[in-house]
Every structure is written in C-alpha cells, then in structure tokens.
Amino acid sequence: MFNYIFLLTICIILPITIARTYRDSSIDIIGGCNAKLGEFPWVGVIEFFFNTSTTHLCGATLLSPEYALTSARCVLTYFNKAGYIGHTVRFGIIDLNDTTASNNSFLDVIAHPNYVYNSSMVANDIAVIK
Numbered sequence: 001m002f003n004y005i006f007l008l009t010i011c012i013i014l015p016i017t018i019a020r021t022y023r024d025s026s027i028d029i030i031g032g033c034n035a036k037l038g039e040f041p042w043v044g045v046i047e048f049f050f051n052t053s054t055t056h057l058c059g060a061t062l063l064s065p066e067y068a069l070t071s072a073r074c075v076l077t078y079f080n081k082a083g084y085i086g087h088t089v090r091f092g093i094i095d096l097n098d099t100t101a102s103n104n105s106f107l108d109v110i111a112h113p114n115y116v117y118n119s120s121m122v123a124n125d126i127a128v129i130k
C-alpha cells in the first residue's frame with residue numbers, strides 16, 4: 001500500500017506539482033506542456049496563510065472524494081510555523097492566484113507513524129488529509 005502511494009507521489013504528484021508551481025519555462029518538465037483548466041481535477045495545492053504572507057507550499061492528490069495524499073513534512077512543519085493562521089487546499093486550478101476554486105479545510109491529518117525528517121535521513125514522508 002505505502003509502496004504504491006510512494007510511486008503515486010513520485011510519478012504523479014511531484015511532476016504535476018512542479019509544473020504547476022513554477023511558471024518559469026526553463027524549469028518546466030522537459031517535453032511537458034501546460035495543463036488545461038479541468039484536465040487534472042484531482043491535483044491540488046495546499047495554501048498556507050501566515051500573518052504576513054500566503055504561500056503555496058505543497059501538492060495534494062485526491063485518493064477518494066474525502067481523502068487526499070500529501071507529504072508528512074508539509075502538514076507537520078507548516079502548521080507549527082511561527083505566524084501560521086490557517087490553510088486551505090484547492091483542487092483543479094492551474095493558476096495559483098485563482099481563489100475562486102473551493103476552499104477546503106482539513107478535518108483530519110494522518111501522517112505516517114514512522115515519518116522521519118532530520119539532517120541524516122528522510123523516511124515515510126507521506127500523509128493523508130481528510
């Protein structure tokens with residue numbers, strides 16, 4: 001199950017997130033092209049609101065109508081950052097400034113119990129949000 005999710009992260013979330021996050025074409029996926037609005041409605045971006053800024057820090061992929069996959073680092077790190085005031089996840093947008101897409105809060109966050117992120121290793125960096 002986790003291997004499958006890991007592959008899903010590497011093959012689907014990562015490339016799409018990178019392609020969507022950066023508009024600088026020099027760092028686009030080689031041979032890639034811009035997604036059209038509505039083409040990948042299951043791909044989302046998690047937006048964090050801090051007292052002085054709003055930033056798009058992580059991607060998320062819908063696994064079912066209620067659950068989405070993201071990284072443990074995302075949900076465990078940014079929620080605890082100084083100045084954090086809120087977050088939302090938006091699905092299916094292609095413009096990060098598009099705030100018309102639904103604002104979805106999370107009801108629950110389930111990070112992998114063996115998640116490790118320190119200077120010597122990164123392991124099990126996945127989480128499910130509801």
Ligand SMILES: *[C@@H]1O[C@H](CO)[C@@H](O)[C@H](O)[C@H]1NC(C)=O
Pocket residue numbers: 051052082083084
């Ligand atoms: C934002 O929050 C941080 C941490 O709580 C605080 O140090 C900082 O002064 C705040 N900035 C503003 C503009 O409220």
Ligand SMILES: *[C@@H]1O[C@H](CO)[C@@H](O)[C@H](O)[C@H]1NC(C)=O
Pocket residue numbers: 095097
């Ligand atoms: C999104 O908003 C930011 C801040 O207002 C602005 O600098 C940027 O150019 C906008 N990007 C697009 C694609 O509209």
Ligand SMILES: *[C@@H]1O[C@H](CO)[C@@H](O)[C@H](O)[C@H]1NC(C)=O
Pocket residue numbers: 088099100101102103
């Ligand atoms: C979503 O939330 C942001 C920040 O609170 C707000 O600016 C935006 O208007 C909201 N969008 C919708 C569709 O509710």
Ligand SMILES: *[C@@H]1O[C@H](CO)[C@@H](O)[C@H](O)[C@H]1NC(C)=O
Pocket residue numbers: 116117118119120121
């Ligand atoms: C990183 O985490 C692993 C697993 O918890 C631990 O064995 C290791 O000592 C940690 N390394 C550092 C540099 O904290």
